[in-house]
Amino acid sequence: MGDRRQEILDAALAIADEKGLPSVTMRAVAERVGVTPMALYPHVGDKDGLLDGMLGRLLGRLRIADDGDWRQRLAVLARAMRALAREHPGATSLLFARPTVSPDAVRVVDAIYSALLEAGVPPADVPRIERLASTLILGFAVSEASGRFGTGTLNQRARRGQLPDCDLPGHHALAETLDAEVDWSAEFEADLADITTLIESYARR
């Protein structure tokens, strides 16, 4: 029974990957599964249920390492999350759109709790630091996948050309830096390093 459900969710994810989230309609998913639209309802309940299920399936794919130092575990988890977002850019935007409390999501949160505790963060600070870290990691992944970070050099140039320069002193001062291409993987690693040092600073109290 859960077998069919997985099949449906995977079909929905595939459609989102290929043609974008708006193309994920009950009819399209049904056709892909080889079934009538109404046949989906016993399995996912609802269109919203389908989207929630997609998100759950996404988080379910996250492999949670349980070996190694807390730094390694955190890094592995973060990189896996980003990889997932790049693999499924369409579905990634759901991460900030709906408040999922699926078992898979809780499992991920728990892994971060454990890492923070092992690092030595005071228990009273752990929930907040977890939210900070996951917001940053998820935010990065979603921003990268949804294009919020800008789609490259072209965009940067267009940005500056679009408005009178005199109104944008910051952009003006950074002109040459902004024209350089961004290595997003390097940026992600740098952010991860910043999170790690932040955690270490909390552990030293």
Add this chain to the structure above:
Amino acid sequence: MGDRRQEILDAALAIADEKGLPSVTMRAVAERVGVTPMALYPHVGDKDGLLDGMLGRLLGRLRIADDGDWRQRLAVLARAMRALAREHPGATSLLFARPTVSPDAVRVVDAIYSALLEAGVPPADVPRIERLASTLILGFAVSEASGRFGTGTLNQRARRGQLPDCDLPGHHALAETLDAEVDWSAEFEADLADITTLIESYARR
């Protein structure tokens, strides 16, 4: 001409605030403005254009302080962003959903650039730190508005009850901490302080 457009966008924002984003339909907005649905099209172009316009109007409301120390300016901007998100929770979810490059958005980015430069962050690091800070601030605002952070104590209890405790060592170890109510304003200020110290650490190189 832009007058009518503003009126339309404000009507759409009002509907989103009152009845949620899914209730923002062309017909509902038109009725609120006192006009036929098709009359909206010359002004917003499209349904997506309407949503983009709503986001732009939101960012346009952000007052950007130009007096005071960079710390103060950053803090004022961040708090204004959060206040805006709490005022318009429905429209806030658009922030991570669509890659807006409106003049207003660029203005905000530029304000952060200026603050970072004044703080003494090396120019090569400024764009990344800006993305880090804005991702965190926006992520917090969106998470709070959309309920991703969990809706309170009830939710935390439900979370732990939902799964076998043995599988969740982190939650188990933090049991009493997780039952405490969260002061979201205090958490936001703490995050803001963490961002500030991070910026200072980059300025010291």
Add this chain to the structure above:
DNA sequence: CGTTGGTGATCTACGTTGTATAGATCTACA
């Protein structure tokens, strides 16, 4: 063997959505 219950898929239909297209109305200037 026939009957029964329950599980899942199907068929049809309805209201709502975004929007293409064509026509109506008003303003301003010659």
Add this chain to the structure above:
DNA sequence: TGTAGATCTATACAACGTAGATCACCAACG
């Protein structure tokens, strides 16, 4: 007075999510 441009309206259509009724199957029991 007439004409061009801008703005709103009327009508229509395809696609969407899904309620409701029906139907096919298949194990279990008499």
